[in-house]
Amino acid sequence: MALLIKNAHVYAPDDLGVVDVLVVNKQIAAVGKDLTVTMPGLETLEAKGLIMTPGFIDQHIHVTGGGGEGGPKTRTPELVLSELVACGTTSVVGVSGTDGSSRSIANLLGKVRALQTEGVSAWMYTSNYAYPPTTLTNCVRDDLYFVPEVLGVKIAMGDHRSSFPTEEEVLRLLTQIRVGAMVAGKLGVLHIHLGNIVGPFDMFLDIAKKGFPIQHIRPTHCARDLKVFEGAIKFGLAGGYVDITTGGSCAVGTPADGIVEALKAGVPADHLSLSSDGHGSVPRFNEKGEMVGLGVGGVACNLRDFKRLIGEKGVPMTTALPMVTRNIAQALRLPGKGEIKEGCCADINLFDENMELVHVFAKGRQMMKDSEIIVKGTFEL
Numbered sequence: 001m002a003l004l005i006k007n008a009h010v011y012a013p014d015d016l017g018v019v020d021v022l023v024v025n026k027q028i029a030a031v032g033k034d035l036t037v038t039m040p041g042l043e044t045l046e047a048k049g050l051i052m053t054p055g056f057i058d059q060h061i062h063v064t065g066g067g068g069e070g071g072p073k074t075r076t077p078e079l080v081l082s083e084l085v086a087c088g089t090t091s092v093v094g095v096s097g098t099d100g101s102s103r104s105i106a107n108l109l110g111k112v113r114a115l116q117t118e119g120v121s122a123w124m125y126t127s128n129y130a131y132p133p134t135t136l137t138n139c140v141r142d143d144l145y146f147v148p149e150v151l152g153v154k155i156a157m158g159d160h161r162s163s164f165p166t167e168e169e170v171l172r173l174l175t176q177i178r179v180g181a182m183v184a185g186k187l188g189v190l191h192i193h194l195g196n197i198v199g200p201f202d203m204f205l206d207i208a209k210k211g212f213p214i215q216h217i218r219p220t221h222c223a224r225d226l227k228v229f230e231g232a233i234k235f236g237l238a239g240g241y242v243d244i245t246t247g248g249s250c251a252v253g254t255p256a257d258g259i260v261e262a263l264k265a266g267v268p269a270d271h272l273s274l275s276s277d278g279h280g281s282v283p284r285f286n287e288k289g290e291m292v293g294l295g296v297g298g299v300a301c302n303l304r305d306f307k308r309l310i311g312e313k314g315v316p317m318t319t320a321l322p323m324v325t326r327n328i329a330q331a332l333r334l335p336g337k338g339e340i341k342e343g344c345c346a347d348i349n350l351f352d353e354n355m356e357l358v359h360v361f362a363k364g365r366q367m368m369k370d371s372e373i374i375v376k377g378t379f380e381l
């Protein structure tokens, strides 16, 4: 398969201006002005007036369904492929959540592999909220070593549903992740669901002060509580990565406001990212603020808040776009992801001038064409 995408304005996420992009099979083979290509079977897509970005990366989706806090009937359904395509998300990291009883890690791995086969790129964190961790092999190090999809471990902290691990326990878990990942040739991260009980950030900073590399400590839901957000800013200023959740509640206005506040406070832009928390359960409220039921968290909120950032917040495209692409690829060491560059994976979004999606490619395969999803999940047809 060879496709020449002509004359799009490419944000790689750096602004490359109007250039051509050649895709051969699953990869970007060339990027340049007025490319002349002769190849058998070459197709051309005229993209004049369109904006090209790398496919988005979402590092927190409950791909097998989350929820369950209100009993078995509140277990949310699995993600289906077209939800990702609809919002230009071509890479996901699957997570487990509160329900560590009926949601197994093996099931999570199965779903991650299904998504890979259906066309997007997918990884996972092993374990769920609880400490000690629940793994596939009964060993964090072995999960990292033997399961290519495992990027790290998930845990909940500062939450009424967490196990409240001590600093020593967290540090011991972090060293298992670090050593397991070293041997496996990965980075290895502890992905931390934060609730609204303050304390974890003091612990993280203390651990970093003791000399443990801060890069392995990856908190998320950093803007759901004001005090927690203050801790996240300190953590970001100390060299940590700050992930702000676009789904569910936000204590600092919108998630886009959270990013703006973090930037204002001096957190480096390349240490900020957005994730959706998609397919968790989300309480629904009536106009009086009374809870009337549960809904399923969507995955399109990353795209919504990215648009907010470059729209009403006036954050430059080249600052905002990495927060849903390159920053995450670099932070999780996902090779060939998050960039439009020769040799990179052909994960490509094309937007019109109103930032509405027109075309989506994942691993070189067109998933959306002229704003219509053309590749759907196995059971969506």
Ligand SMILES: [Zn+2]
Residues within 6 Å of the ligand: 060, 062, 066, 095, 097, 193, 277, 280
């Ligand atoms: Zn979640």
